[in-house]
Amino acid sequence: MRLILAAALTITALAAGAEEVVLGLSKDKVAITTSFDGSEILIFGAVKREEPIAEDPLEVVITVAGPSEPVVVRRKSRKFGIWVNTDVLEVDSAPSFYAVASTAPLQDVLSNTEDQRWKISIERAIRSVGAPETIPDAKNFTEAVIRIRRDAGLYQMLEDQVALDQQTLFRTSIDMPADLTEGDYTTRIFLTRNGDVVSHLETSIDVRKVGLERWLFSLSRNRPILYGLMSLAIAIFAGWGASAAFRLLRNG
Amino acid sequence: MQIYLPIAEVSVNAFLLLGLGGLVGILSGMFGVGGGFLMTPLLFFIGIPPAVAVATEANQIVASSFSGVLAHFRRKTVDLKMGLVLLVGGLTGAALGVLVFNYLKSLGQVDLLVRLCYVLFLGVVGGLMFLESLRAIRKSRRGGGPPPKRRQRTWVHALPFKMRFRTSGLYISVIPPVGVGIVVGILAAIMGVGGGFIMVPAMIYILGMPTKVVVGTSLFQIIFVTAFTTMLHATTNFTVDIVLAVLLLVGGVIGAQIGTQIGLRLKAEQLRILLALMVLVVCGKLALDLLLQPSELYSLGAAGGH
Secondary structure: OHHHHHHHHHHHHHOOOOEEEEEEEOOOEEEEOOOOOOEEEEEEEEEEEOOOOOOOOOEEEEEEEOOEEEEEEEEEEEEOOEEEEEEEEEEEEEEOOEEEEEOOOHHHHOOHHHHHHHOOOHHHHOEOOOOOOOOOOHHHHHHHHHHHHHHOOOEEEEOOOOEEEOOOEEEEEEEEOOOOOOEEEEEEEEEEEOOEEEEEEEEEEEEEEOHHHHHHHHHHHHOHHHHHHHHHHHHHHHHHHHHHHHHHHHHO | OEEEOOOOOOEEEHHHHHHHHHHHHHHHHHHOOOOHHHHHHHHHHOOOOHHHHHHHHHHHHHHHHHHHHHHHHHOOOOOHHHHHHHHHHHHHHHHHHHHHHHHHHHHOOHHHHHHHHHHHHHHHHHHHHHHHHHHHHHHHHHOOOOOOOOOOOOHHHHOOOEEEEOOOOEEEEOHHHHHHHHHHHHHHHHHOOOOHHHHHHHHHHOOOOOHHHHHHHHHHHHHHHHHHHHHHHHHHOOOOOHHHHHHHHHHHHHHHHHHHHHHHHOOHHHHHHHHHHHHHHHHHHHHHHHHOOOOOOEEEEEOOOO
């Protein structure tokens, strides 16, 4: 009997990493309609495991990232008494939206090496290489990207915002602002123990303009002449309509 | 009610836009100005990207000018020939303006240029209007002095390529009207305005046109210049936001009709002073933004604007 128990413990120890994420999303599509006013996404799930829970506490880190694009950062300085854009730096890649939610402060649940490997924290999610020599303080520019986007609600640091019950059930909600860009929003769930990632899962949330928004946007890009003429036709018609309606009101 | 603008990619309150359109429409009906020079800075304030604000405002001016010119056609106060000559200059100017606009956009200086243009022109126009209406109020209190004499012959009359403009009763060179057209065209493209507030004084004081045909003729050519500007922005920058334009239009055309009615009942000089003060306030706010240290020195933009 004692032998069996010992064997069971060994197996548990060996398979300590065998924990898997089972995920649910309140929605995997966000439709940007004309009345789009932001969206709240509920991310929830469970940790599936075949063996008893290990002693060290499990932590959960969840990231949602919008499509990454290069961003041009400009800095103003005073020239001839007025403030004008003088320095410019192109950040190679920065997500248009980024949220990190975790069960505890990020530095406690994630080691620096793992952060570097998986690019989890906001600072790591932005990639900037090869700043020109004219700009010695390139770091200020990437910090500016984070600061400006955080103030606009586009970058969110949601520490302690993931609820974890019984080391098994987790859930969090992420508010997406109204000013979203289109694309696949990569959603990653990491399970960490002692700062190491023991398991992870990746899925994506599809954010798309739909209906009228979709139609107008693609028309303006694919058939700009038709789009321009349509704008003018609406303007001319509205101008004529107002004049005619007003004349009717006066005469009638 | 929030509305997501497909091109500007921001979400704004629809009633705020209708209200802004209506407010500027009322002012334009009351004072006979296009209102673009007030609307575009207001759009900056509520967070519409400047490039979208400028392009979309051009489209809105097409509507308000078209509405206005119909009334002038009925009263036969449009000098078509003069309008066409101004138009030749205007289209050339608009094309140049969009080229300048795109070049500066690639340098990241377009905001600066648009703002500088605004500070300069709002300051000058607001200041002149303020002084002029103060003088008018003083004069009406004193009780009508002698009417100012109109200069008969100016340097304009010495230039070659003369042409007869019957409706305006003028026989002058085509160079000054083409020149005025070019300047207004450039401004229309860069500032997203019709340019009426520069065109009208230029027609009266430089070309010597009779006041009664000035507004109609100016509106006539503004329609074509702003339509052309709209097309250029729509095809080269993709920055015309049709949803934004429609919201501003609806508010604007209704406001303009209300404004015309209010304008008929109120005293002109006091209203002009109010308008002048408002223009100066907008100008002052834009100037302060340039002069004071901004709270955020950094700004973000999309890459690949070259």
